[in-house]
Amino acid sequence: MIVAKFGGTSVADAAAIRRTGEIVRGRLGRAPVIVVSALAGTTNALLEAAEEASAGHLVSALERVEQLRERHLQTIVELLGNGAEADDLRQETSMMFDELAHLAEALSVLGFATPRSMDAVASMGERLSAPICAAAFSRMGIPSVVVDSRRVMITDDDFGRAAPQPAAIADACREYLAPIVASGQVPVVGGFVGATSAGITTTLGRGGSDYSAALFGAALDVDAIEIWTDVDGMLTADPRVVQGAQLIEHIRFDEAAELASFGAKVLHPSTIAPAVDRDIPVYVFNSMRPQAVGTRITCDAPPCTVRAIAGKRGVVVVRVGSPQMLGTPGALRAIFEVFDRNRISVDVVATSEVSVSLTVDDDAALGKAVDELRRFGEVSIERDRGIVALVGAGLGGSSPSMARALRAVGDERLHMVSLSSTGINLTLIVDDAKVHPVMRLLHQEFFGGAAV
Ligand code: ADP
Ligand code: ASP
Ligand code: MG
Numbered sequence: 001m002i003v004a005k006f007g008g009t010s011v012a013d014a015a016a017i018r019r020t021g022e023i024v025r026g027r028l029g030r031a032p033v034i035v036v037s038a039l040a041g042t043t044n045a046l047l048e049a050a051e052e053a054s055a056g057h058l059v060s061a062l063e064r065v066e067q068l069r070e071r072h073l074q075t076i077v078e079l080l081g082n083g084a085e086a087d088d089l090r091q092e093t094s095m096m097f098d099e100l101a102h103l104a105e106a107l108s109v110l111g112f113a114t115p116r117s118m119d120a121v122a123s124m125g126e127r128l129s130a131p132i133c134a135a136a137f138s139r140m141g142i143p144s145v146v147v148d149s150r151r152v153m154i155t156d157d158d159f160g161r162a163a164p165q166p167a168a169i170a171d172a173c174r175e176y177l178a179p180i181v182a183s184g185q186v187p188v189v190g191g192f193v194g195a196t197s198a199g200i201t202t203t204l205g206r207g208g209s210d211y212s213a214a215l216f217g218a219a220l221d222v223d224a225i226e227i228w229t230d231v232d233g234m235l236t237a238d239p240r241v242v243q244g245a246q247l248i249e250h251i252r253f254d255e256a257a258e259l260a261s262f263g264a265k266v267l268h269p270s271t272i273a274p275a276v277d278r279d280i281p282v283y284v285f286n287s288m289r290p291q292a293v294g295t296r297i298t299c300d301a302p303p304c305t306v307r308a309i310a311g312k313r314g315v316v317v318v319r320v321g322s323p324q325m326l327g328t329p330g331a332l333r334a335i336f337e338v339f340d341r342n343r344i345s346v347d348v349v350a351t352s353e354v355s356v357s358l359t360v361d362d363d364a365a366l367g368k369a370v371d372e373l374r375r376f377g378e379v380s381i382e383r384d385r386g387i388v389a390l391v392g393a394g395l396g397g398s399s400p401s402m403a404r405a406l407r408a409v410g411d412e413r414l415h416m417v418s419l420s421s422t423g424i425n426l427t428l429i430v431d432d433a434k435v436h437p438v439m440r441l442l443h444q445e446f447f448g449g450a451a452v
Contacts, residue, residue, distance in 0.1 A: 002030045003220070004024065004027060004033070004226040005036070005226065005227050006020045006036050006133075008040035009287070011037060011129055011133055014075050017079060018079070019287060020036075021136055022140075022290075023228065023287060023290050028142065033181060034137075035212050035216065036190060037192065038128065038190075039125065039128075042068060042124075042128070043125045043206070045068055046100075047122055049061040049064040049065055050103075050104070050117070050118055050121040051113070053108040053113075054108065054110065056108060061107075065101050066097075069094065073090055079136040093132070096127065115159035119203045126191055127149075130189060133146075144186045149189045149190040149191070150194060151176050151195075152172040152216070153172075153189075153212055153215065154169050154172055154194060154197055155194040155196060155202045155204070156202075158202075158343075161205040162194055162196075162203060165197075166219065166274070169216070173219040174219075174220075189212070189216070191211075191212035192208040204270075210268040213271070217278075217280055218275065218280065222280060224281050224283060225275055225280055225282045225283070227266075229285070230288060232289065233247050233284040234259065234267070235266075236307075236309065238310070241436050242309070245443070247295065248307060249296065251307055252300060252393055253275065253297055257269070259389070262347070262425070262427065263311045264310045267284070281296060281298045303394055305394040305398045308392075309391070309446070310388075311387065311435040315360070315386050315429070316366065316381060316382065316385065317357060317429060318360060318366070318373070318381055318382075319380045320356050320376055320377055320378070321355035321356075321378050322377020325377065332351065332356065335356055339358075342368055342369040344369055345361070345362070347359045347427075350416050363383070384432045385431065386431070386433075387430075389425055391424060391425050392424060395419075396424065405446075408444075409441060410441070414429065416428075417429070
């Protein structure tokens with residue numbers, strides 16, 4: 001059995017969905033479970049509509065809803081025609097848009113959106129795309145059955161970034177997905193969306209369909225997890241930032257996880273963990289060029305010092321300094337507990353005896369944490385920072401490579417430097433505006449290609 005996940009661009013319109021159907025056909029011998037994202041751009045449009053509605057701009061929110069309705073209904077017509085067979089799906093789809101319009105009206109009356117109501121809206125994209133893809137595949141002669149992801153992706157109730165519950169997911173996958181596969185059919189499930197055990201809709205956070213695929217893969221102990229997207233695989237840098245980024249044919253789980261965490265959007269940062277637990281290889285393929293080799297992610301890969309470069313903008317540096325910390329046992333624990341309590345995840349840390357510097361993404365939750373941190377000493381906040389990460393399993397053991405990296409960065413101001421404890425990630429904190437130029441400098445140094 002395999003799990004194959006198709007991202008937004010792979011199901012963007014009728015032509016893309018047909019192309020994806022052909023890829024699924026080619027995998028029928030491997031008993032595939034298919035995970036699909038929303039049609040490209042849908043989740044953004046849904047969230048914008050929710051924001052507009054709750055800010056009192058109901059008319060423009062409803063216009064957005066109608067544009068989405070039009071696009072989805074048009075896609076159904078292109079895939080299935082106008083006949084009776086497509087009627088049910090068109091009606092079902094239209095009813096979901098009625099529900100969405102009601103949600104928008106409710107938000108505009110309330111004047112604010114809760115994380116729970118945002119999830120109700122954001123989930124619509126995958127709840128719409130999965131039945132459309134299943135119907136399209138069936139029309140192509142691929143026996144497909146849509147499964148509501150809320151039956152199988154059981155999560156807690158941390159709306160907006162709900163935590164999956166692996167034991168409940170495994171039970172649900174055995175109950176709802178495995179029998180479909182055993183009967184020779186193809187289950188089609190929306191990614192990103194789940195539900196609490198009480199049935200309330202949740203989402204796993206932006207880009208979460210990759211994570212859904214990995215969780216289903218682990219639950220069903222599949223032979224491979226395939227992530228189908230719009231680039232040839234994992235590349236040596238984000239191709240939108242660095243011209244001449246090159247394909248990585250084989251990369252280690254831990255390297256891929258670091259790259260994902262530090263900005264390589266091609267994988268959701270949590271994707272790798274469920275695969276590692278069961279040692280399931282993950283592949284990244286291009287749905288526009290299915291014959292290309294793609295990237296294989298496994299526990300071992302040919303050794304290298306620098307595998308790739310990633311970057312993340314919009315990072316905040318928090319510095320906590322206090323001479324009293326000197327030699328005080330438990331000081332670091334107490335500081336990290338503040339972040340834990342406020343549910344803020346920390347990316348990069350550097351410490352001295354009297355101070356701690358760390359980076360976070362989540363500016364919104366920071367206010368309360370900062371108040372608590374002041375108990376420990378002086379707190380300073382630097383916004384407008386970014387992270388550039390140089391990732392490779394052999395990096396920590398190669399002082400010349402690290403020296404080369406620092407030389408390549410030249411005179412750019414470094415606000416923090418940190419080598420991960422496993423030595424596979426050298427992170428540099430730079431000015432936000434310098435993230436892309438520094439990525440280009442480092443890419444040129446280690447992989448050649450285009451100059452800055
Ligand atoms: P999908 O909708 O298929 O999930 P995403 O847009 O989430 O696709 O991820 C694919 C995109 O990730 C690529 O188009 C590319 O621009 C970006 N990306 C960033 N870093 C990398 C990288 N190191 N390798 C490949 N793609 C990357
Ligand atoms: N549709 C969701 C998003 O845009 C999830 C995904 O595509 O992975 O974030
Ligand atoms: Mg994605």
